[in-house]
Each structure stands twice: as C-alpha cells, then as structure tokens.
Amino acid sequence: MDIDLHPVTIREVVEGYTDDGEGGVFGYGGRLNIRPPYQREFVYKQKKRDAVIDTIFKGFPLNVFYWVENEDGTFEILDGQQRTISLSQYANGDFSIDVNGNLRYFPNLTADEQERFLDYELLVYRCKGTDSEKLEWFRTINIAGEELTDQELYNATYYGPWLTHAKSIFSKTGGAAYNLGDKYLVGEPIRQKYLETALKWISERDGLSHHKQYMAAHQHDQNANELWSYFRSIIYWVEDTFTTYRGKLMKGQPWGPLYNTYGANPVDTAALEAEIADLVQDKEVTNNRGIYQYVLSRDPKHLNLRQFDDDQRLEMYERQGGRCANGTKCKDVDNGDGMKTFDITTMDADHIVPWSKGGKTEVSNGQMLCISCNRSKGSL
Structure with a gap:
C-alpha cells in the first residue's frame, strides 16, 4: 500500500459536509466518504467528542488520519471517522462545548476564533492499495482510540x-x-x-x-x-x-435457538403463562431467567433448583447416624456387623420427593445417600 502525507485544513474537510443517515456521510466537497460501508456508526461519547474540539482550540495536534484514495479521485476514511464527524458536526453547529465556563456553538465564536478553527491543519495520510490491503490496514491501525468489536x-x-x-x-x-x-x-x-x-x-x-x-x-x-x-x-x-x-x-x-428448536411446536399460551407465574414465585427456583428455557425444554438444569445447605446436610447425616438411607439395598453395606458408616464428605443430599412432584428442599424431605446409591437412584 502506498502512503503519502497531505495536510488538510478543517475548512477543506467540512466543505459540503452532509449526513444523510443511511445515505452516508460526506465532506471535502463531496469527495470524501466519511462513513464507508465497512465503517462503524458514530460511537463517540460526549466527553471524547468535546475533547476533539478542545484539542483543536488549544492548537494541539490530533492523531493522524488515514484516507484511502480511489481510482476516480474520491476518498474514503480508513482511520479517523469519529474525529472527523466530531469536528464536522461542531462546524455545522450541531452541538456546543464548554469554553472558559461558557457553552459555545460554532456560530457563537468570534470571527477570528472561527477562522482559527477552520484553518487548523489535520495530518492526513492518503493510501492507495487493493481492497484486501485496505481492509487489512483497517484491522490493524488504531481506530480513534475505540477498540473494534x-x-x-x-x-x-x-x-x-x-x-x-x-x-x-x-x-x-x-x-x-x-x-x-x-x-x-x-x-x-x-x-x-x-x-x-x-x-x-x-x-x-x-x-x-x-x-x-x-x-x-x-x-x-x-x-x-x-x-x-x-x-x-x-x-x-x-x-x-x-x-x-x-x-x-x-x-x-x-x-x-429456542425458536429454531421449539418454534414449530403448538403451545397453550394461557397454561404456559400460568406455569411461568408459578415458577417465578417458587422459592425452589433460584434462576428465574432460566424459566423460559425450562418451560420449552423441560430440562430442570435451567432453573438451578435450590440445594440442601451445609446445616441441612449435617442434620440429615446425624439423623441417619452416618448411614446411607438406602438401607440394606446399599452396595456398600458391611458383610459383617451391619450398616456401614460413611464420612459426610462421601455422601450426597437427596430429595425424597423430587421437585417435579412437589417436593421441597426441607430436612423432612431430605436424605443422605452414599455417592454410588445416589448415582444409581434413577435406575432403582
């Protein structure tokens, strides 16, 4: 890509400035496409926008600008769109900034202040290259301090x-x-x-x-x-x-994704809304945002159902004397003197009546199972 420096005044840039929304943003006598198709929309916040104008008022240098020169003699902004729109909008009288405690639009400036603003020189590098070179440059150069998504x-x-x-x-x-x-x-x-x-x-x-x-x-x-x-x-x-x-x-x-999977399924909207209302009020459901995925998929993992806390686990463990609630069906029962005693860290807290059948996370509805029994519970 060929790159040459061509200083340009703000006066030249804002000549013929137009912002037609979807129709595009142009300046430099209509020869500069300020928002090419691959560019972002204007995203500068007020603080950054005002900082551009303040920098110009103080005569400090702005970062360099990059324009792509097209074969027909027109240009596209490759880097500097946000700054260019900021200074163009100010020259167009679209917003005011604080100058020594006073809000001043461009038309409120004195004649000499306006001239100094318009005569400010921008350091513009004109670039010539292929589309692939242009887009690669666009990816790698600093985009006015705003990280690209x-x-x-x-x-x-x-x-x-x-x-x-x-x-x-x-x-x-x-x-x-x-x-x-x-x-x-x-x-x-x-x-x-x-x-x-x-x-x-x-x-x-x-x-x-x-x-x-x-x-x-x-x-x-x-x-x-x-x-x-x-x-x-x-x-x-x-x-x-x-x-x-x-x-x-x-x-x-x-x-x-929900539409892709379930969009063709018929639903009873009244019943669905009644169920959602019940789930929102259900204290066993700790992730209300998962309700919509649950009522379509019926997978309770989306609800993040309430689990027994440490105090409840200990109470159930002591109640069972450290033994598995599965009794003699437990595969880990001693062959000698009766039931095996487990360490609490090797046991799982389990709902006797599952949530799907109305069970609550209460000690009266809980039991401690050894890990092997809990894992095989679904097949019992």
Missing part, C-alpha cells in the same frame, strides 16, 4: 450491498430491528450487537459453525431480506408465545 471487524471483511442493507436495519438506534426487538435483546445496535445476535441465530439454524460463514455466503446479495424476515419471525413468535412481558427475565434470552 469482532462484528465490526467482520463488517470490514464482508462489506457489500448485503451488509449495507443489513446495517440499515440492525445497526441503528431507533432503527427497524431496535424498534421491534429492543425489549428482548441486549447490547447496542450501533456497536453491531443486534446484527451479530441475528447472524448467530440464523447461522445456528443453518448448521453453520460461525456466523461469519453466513456473511461470506451472502456478501454479494443485493439485500438482507432473509435475515430480516427470520429475525421478525423470532420476535413475533416470542410475543405470541409469551403473552406477558417480564422485562428483566425476557431481555437477552437465546430466543433464536
């Missing part, structure tokens, strides 16, 4: 019409996927979390070992309609199946 790196590798459409749906706060699924997903759309989640779900459906395989297969598709349709099917299924919304319990569940 794995999904942002995959976006850099598999950019194209499919990604552009997918990001317009999944990568915007207030976008289509956010409005539909925010109640059920965690993470920030702008950091590609919604897109990553949807991709992982559909990749599991298709039996792929990694969601980047799905991105590679669809990189040159003209749209992401399949992914969007699948995502909507999941959310609609969740809403139809679980008619009472319980925020903390439902947000962040593995809805895609």
Whole structure:
C-alpha cells in the first residue's frame, strides 16, 4: 500500500459536509466518504467528542488520519471517522462545548476564533492499495482510540450491498430491528450487537459453525431480506408465545435457538403463562431467567433448583447416624456387623420427593445417600 502525507485544513474537510443517515456521510466537497460501508456508526461519547474540539482550540495536534484514495479521485476514511464527524458536526453547529465556563456553538465564536478553527491543519495520510490491503490496514491501525468489536471487524471483511442493507436495519438506534426487538435483546445496535445476535441465530439454524460463514455466503446479495424476515419471525413468535412481558427475565434470552428448536411446536399460551407465574414465585427456583428455557425444554438444569445447605446436610447425616438411607439395598453395606458408616464428605443430599412432584428442599424431605446409591437412584 502506498502512503503519502497531505495536510488538510478543517475548512477543506467540512466543505459540503452532509449526513444523510443511511445515505452516508460526506465532506471535502463531496469527495470524501466519511462513513464507508465497512465503517462503524458514530460511537463517540460526549466527553471524547468535546475533547476533539478542545484539542483543536488549544492548537494541539490530533492523531493522524488515514484516507484511502480511489481510482476516480474520491476518498474514503480508513482511520479517523469519529474525529472527523466530531469536528464536522461542531462546524455545522450541531452541538456546543464548554469554553472558559461558557457553552459555545460554532456560530457563537468570534470571527477570528472561527477562522482559527477552520484553518487548523489535520495530518492526513492518503493510501492507495487493493481492497484486501485496505481492509487489512483497517484491522490493524488504531481506530480513534475505540477498540473494534469482532462484528465490526467482520463488517470490514464482508462489506457489500448485503451488509449495507443489513446495517440499515440492525445497526441503528431507533432503527427497524431496535424498534421491534429492543425489549428482548441486549447490547447496542450501533456497536453491531443486534446484527451479530441475528447472524448467530440464523447461522445456528443453518448448521453453520460461525456466523461469519453466513456473511461470506451472502456478501454479494443485493439485500438482507432473509435475515430480516427470520429475525421478525423470532420476535413475533416470542410475543405470541409469551403473552406477558417480564422485562428483566425476557431481555437477552437465546430466543433464536429456542425458536429454531421449539418454534414449530403448538403451545397453550394461557397454561404456559400460568406455569411461568408459578415458577417465578417458587422459592425452589433460584434462576428465574432460566424459566423460559425450562418451560420449552423441560430440562430442570435451567432453573438451578435450590440445594440442601451445609446445616441441612449435617442434620440429615446425624439423623441417619452416618448411614446411607438406602438401607440394606446399599452396595456398600458391611458383610459383617451391619450398616456401614460413611464420612459426610462421601455422601450426597437427596430429595425424597423430587421437585417435579412437589417436593421441597426441607430436612423432612431430605436424605443422605452414599455417592454410588445416589448415582444409581434413577435406575432403582
């Protein structure tokens, strides 16, 4: 990759600045693509954004910028998007910063202050190279102090019409996927979390070992309609199946895998909601977030059912005199003078009546079994 230094003033960069959302962000007289398809959305917090403007006011140098020069004479920002948008938005009057205790927008600056701001020189390296060189450079250079997420790196590798459409749906706060699924997903759309989640779900459906395989297969598709349709099917299924919304319990569940496995099964929604309500109130259940997976899979491991504590274990052990509750059926009974006595550390606390049949974690419903008997209990 060829790299040459070309200092550029802020005045030149912000000339013709436009931010058309999904249509893109441009500057430098329309010749600079500030947000290429492989780039992230704007993620700078106010503190970092303001620090960029403060650095310029003080005349201190900003880190260097990297632009990719295209064959038609236009440019794409390879590194420096966050800083470029910050200074462009300020010059556009989009926000104010504190200057000596006063909040000042760009139009509030004096004429000479505005000139000094616009005449500030940015150190821009123009880079020429192949697409693969450009993307490899994008992966390795410092991205304005913000660490890239794995999904942002995959976006850099598999950019194209499919990604552009997918990001317009999944990568915007207030976008289509956010409005539909925010109640059920965690993470920030702008950091590609919604897109990553949807991709992982559909990749599991298709039996792929990694969601980047799905991105590679669809990189040159003209749209992401399949992914969007699948995502909507999941959310609609969740809403139809679980008619009472319980925020903390439902947000962040593995809805895609659950839909893939159980989505075609008919359910009695009223009975399901009644059972969920009972489970939420059941003191034996220590992991309420596992309730939704349990009512579909019937695997009690998701509930993390309450276990006997040390005091209960000791009380049951003393009650049994250190002997296995399995009596003469215990394989470890002495052949000589009767029942064998076990050390408490070699015994398991067991429910006489299991939780599935209404049993509670109480001493009256507990017994101590030797490990071999407890392991074979299911076959007795």
